[in-house]
Amino acid sequence: MEGIVELMKKNNKGVSKVEVILVMILILLMGLAVFTLVVSSSDTYKNVIDEKENLSNLRIATSYIDNKIKQSDEQSSIYIKNNPINGEASIVIVQRVDNENYETWIYLSDKMLKEAYIKQEQEFTDDMSFDIASIEEFLPSIKDDIMEITISGNKASDTFSKRYLKINLKSNEG
Numbered sequence: 001m002e003g004i005v006e007l008m009k010k011n012n013k014g015v016s017k018v019e020v021i022l023v024m025i026l027i028l029l030m031g032l033a034v035f036t037l038v039v040s041s042s043d044t045y046k047n048v049i050d051e052k053e054n055l056s057n058l059r060i061a062t063s064y065i066d067n068k069i070k071q072s073d074e075q076s077s078i079y080i081k082n083n084p085i086n087g088e089a090s091i092v093i094v095q096r097v098d099n100e101n102y103e104t105w106i107y108l109s110d111k112m113l114k115e116a117y118i119k120q121e122q123e124f125t126d127d128m129s130f131d132i133a134s135i136e137e138f139l140p141s142i143k144d145d146i147m148e149i150t151i152s153g154n155k156a157s158d159t160f161s162k163r164y165l166k167i168n169l170k171s172n173e174g
Contacts, residue, residue, distance in 0.1 A: 054153040054154055054161075057133040057134045057135055057153055057154070058133075058151060058153045058163050060132065060133040061113050061133040061135050061138075062149075062165055064113075064133070065091070065106060065149060065151075065165060066165060066167065068104070068106065069091070069093070069147065069167050069169075070167070072093045072095060072104070077093060077095065078091065078093050078094075078147070078169060079091075079092055079094075079142070080141060080142055083105060083107040083109075084123060084124070085107065085109050085124075085125070085126055086107075086108075086109055088108060089138075089139065089140055089141070090106060090107035090108075090140070091105070091106040091107070091140050091147075091149075092104070092105055093106075100120075101119070101120035102117060102118065103116075103117075103119070103120050103121075103122075104116070104117050105117075105118070105124065105129070106132075107138070108135065108137070108138035109129075110126075111134060111135065111136055111154065112131050112132075112133070112134055113131070113132040113133045113134075113135050113138055113151075114129040114130065114132060115129055115130060115132055116128050116129035135151055135152060135154065136153060137150065137151065138150075145168065146166055146168055146169065147165070147166070147167045147169055148164070148165070148166050149164070149165040149167075150162060150163075150164055151163045151164075151165070
């Protein structure tokens with residue numbers, strides 16, 4: 001009987017070392033799992049925030065353009081013209097203020113939708129404009145008294161990356 005007790009004492013010492021090692025391995029695995037969860041959650045959170053910011057920029061750009069065109073739509077006052085900054089298509093709105101014509105240019109420069117308000121035929125630079133919203137693409141066109149505008153956002157998922165505006169213009173009704 002004494003031999004069995006001595007054998008059990010030896011086994012208890014060996015088992016306790018194995019138990020400690022197993023507990024350490026389990027703690028290490030749990031720590032690794034928590035770390036992985038935190039990293040993936042922060043990446044997901046960053047993607048959600050980026051997507052919301054992108055959608056917000058698209059909403060701002062479309063709402064701004066829609067309101068600007070509707071409030072300024074008079075006969076022959078809105079047209080498309082290539083801007084002098086980068087040669088891309090821009091919306092130009094002509095308004096008469098104090099017997100002088102002024103132009104509002106809405107255009108894309110460096111992935112930023114911008115507006116410049118200048119005297120008609122005056123040259124302008126990016127410094128003379130202010131930022132409206134961060135977007136990737138801005139494609140305005142006019143066909144049969146309907147202005148069509150495509151706006152694409154930055155880093156958007158395919159589902160929400162583009163907005164299309166169709167605005168019926170009064171400006172060419174005579």
